[in-house]
Structures are given as structure tokens and as C-alpha cells.
Amino acid sequence: EPELSGHFGKLMAWADEIRRLKVRTNADTPRDAAQAVKFGAEGIGLCRTEHMFFDESRIPAVREMIIADSLEQRKAALEKILPMQREDFIGIFEAMGDRPVTIRLLDPPLHEFLPQSQEDIKKLASDMKIDYDKLRARVEELKEFNPMLGHRGCRLVITYPEIAEMQTRAIIEAAIHVKKSKGIDVKPEIMIPLIGDVKELAYIKNIVVKVADDIIEESGVELKYLYGTMIEIPRATLVADEIAKEAEFFSFGTNDLTQMTYGFSRDDAGKFLKEYYDKKIFDKDPFQAIDRKGVGKLMKMAVELGRGERTNIKLGICGEHGGEPSSVEFCHMLGLDYVSCSPYRVPIARLAAAQAAISNRD
């Protein structure tokens, strides 16, 4: 595992003295978290939890949960995932020590969890001891034409609050375990994806806070956690003052925000954007560098509205842009508290944050 030492380490230490922005990392394994800490990450800005659900040992239980007819069946399926999910977070909290760790509840389209092939459906039907035709019909019913704009993010939790209950339990129990066994002052931050309306955030908050506070009270351990949201849907930037009533932090998800502001798919835009550069319609890829006139303007509005409502709201960014120098400078100018990027971009972000502070000295 590479480390920053010698002259490079010294340069980074100078950068750290000058920069105002904190630099966190996007990491969802203890290994990535530990690597990022070596590169100077000051926390996790985004722990995506989806890969944990796609794991081969877990996907059957996830499918059982989606397909289930009753709440009991769904809860039973989630019970199977809970111990593994708790271990995931224990590893991450231990790697991060007393640095803040933002964990995002499940985000991907439900669609992606569905069994695809006939064989998969057959196997699941036999595992679940249900009728094949019935299962196939259910899968058809759940398929979507436009999953990225469909049943994903917080909408999953509105449909299946049990997911938020299980994940909150895993996060809080892991935090308590690490605090008790290692004496580490763990700082979990629970983040909700794809919020577009304050009522979504309030509805889920009721669930999260109830589960978390009951576990904390029962444990007798003193544990503080934050509750906050991604800002990644254009509407969320427009009503950020309302959203701030229910959120202790905002994290800009500029991947989705760019996709939805331009109205083009982050997965497919590459296919036609090349023509835009060749024909000089665009000079930069808006998925790489924040488009200051559009996406950036929405971010600015959200910062002003959010801070207007809650002066101490914590503000960060966890889209890919968080490790791109011109975007880091923009975040500095906006007055964000931190940027978060993939582990190998952390040193770049530290330098860019220092450069931004030097260039914009008054």
C-alpha cells in the first residue's frame, strides 16, 4: 500500500496548513478506508452500501426480501443480512478511528436486484418454495423501463421501511461495539439518498431515529450520530431551506445532479458527448468538472438556502467532482466544509484545496 513520504509528504503537510476545506474519501471497504487514511483522508464522505447487497452470499436474501408477500417474510430475509452488514460497518469504523463516517442507506434501483435469467428465477422459486409462475409474474411486475428515475434511493425505504431499520441497526450496533471494545470515539453519520422533498426525509428520520435511539439507550453507551441527506435531485436544491429543517448535513451528489440537471444519462452520455467536444459545443465533461453556470448555480442556491435555515449545517460533496481540482476550487468558493473523493484522489484534493485557498486569498 503506497504511502506519502519524503518530499511529497512534506509538500502535503504544507498544503494542509493552508487549506480550509477538509478532505474525506468515498470508501465502502475497510481496505479502501485504510488506504485513504494513509493518503490523508479526514473521514468518509460516502460509504455506498449497495455493493454489500450484491455480494453473492447476500443477493439471495435480498431477492427474497423484494419478492416477499408479507412483512414477516421481508423481515426474516433482512435478519439474514443484518449480522453481515454489522460486520461491514465494524471493519470500516475500526479503519477510520475517530474520524466521521458517512454511511448512505441503500440507493440502487430495485430493478437491479431482480433475477434476470429463467435459471435464476427457477432457483429462487425453489429456494423460496414458491410457485415459479407466480414468481415470474412478480418479477415482471417489478421491472422498470427507466430504473435510474424509478424505484431507487429513499423511495425504496418509503416502500420498505424495514431496509432502513435493518441498516440503522447495523450502523448503530457496529458503532457501539467499536466504541465499547476499542474505546474509539466513533462518529457515524447516516445519509439518505435521492431526497427531493422534505417529507421523504422526515418520514425516514422517524424510522432511523427511533431505531438508533432505542439501541443507544439500551446499550448505556454514549453515542452521537448525525442524520443528513444527499442533495442530488434538482428539486432538492430549490427547496433546500425546507430540507435543512430535517438534515444536519447536506452532501452534494453531483453525479446524479449533473445527470438530472442536463437530462442526460451518466451511463450513456459518453456515447454522444464526444461529438460535443469535436464540434466545440462543450469544452469540458460536466461529469468531470462542475458546470458552474448550471449545476454550480443550483449548488450555490442550496448552500444559501440550507445555511439560511440552519446556520451550522455541515456541507460537503461526494460526487466524482470532489477530486477534480477546478471543482474543488469551486467548492472552496462556495464555503463547503469538505470534499470527498476516491482514495487515490485524496492527495490531489488536498493540493487543490490548498491551491484554492492561496489563489483566493483576500
Ligand code: PEP
Ligand atoms: C452522486 O450521485 O453524485 C453520488 C455520489 O452518488 P452515486 O454516484 O452513488 O449515485
Ligand code: MG
Ligand atoms: Mg447519486
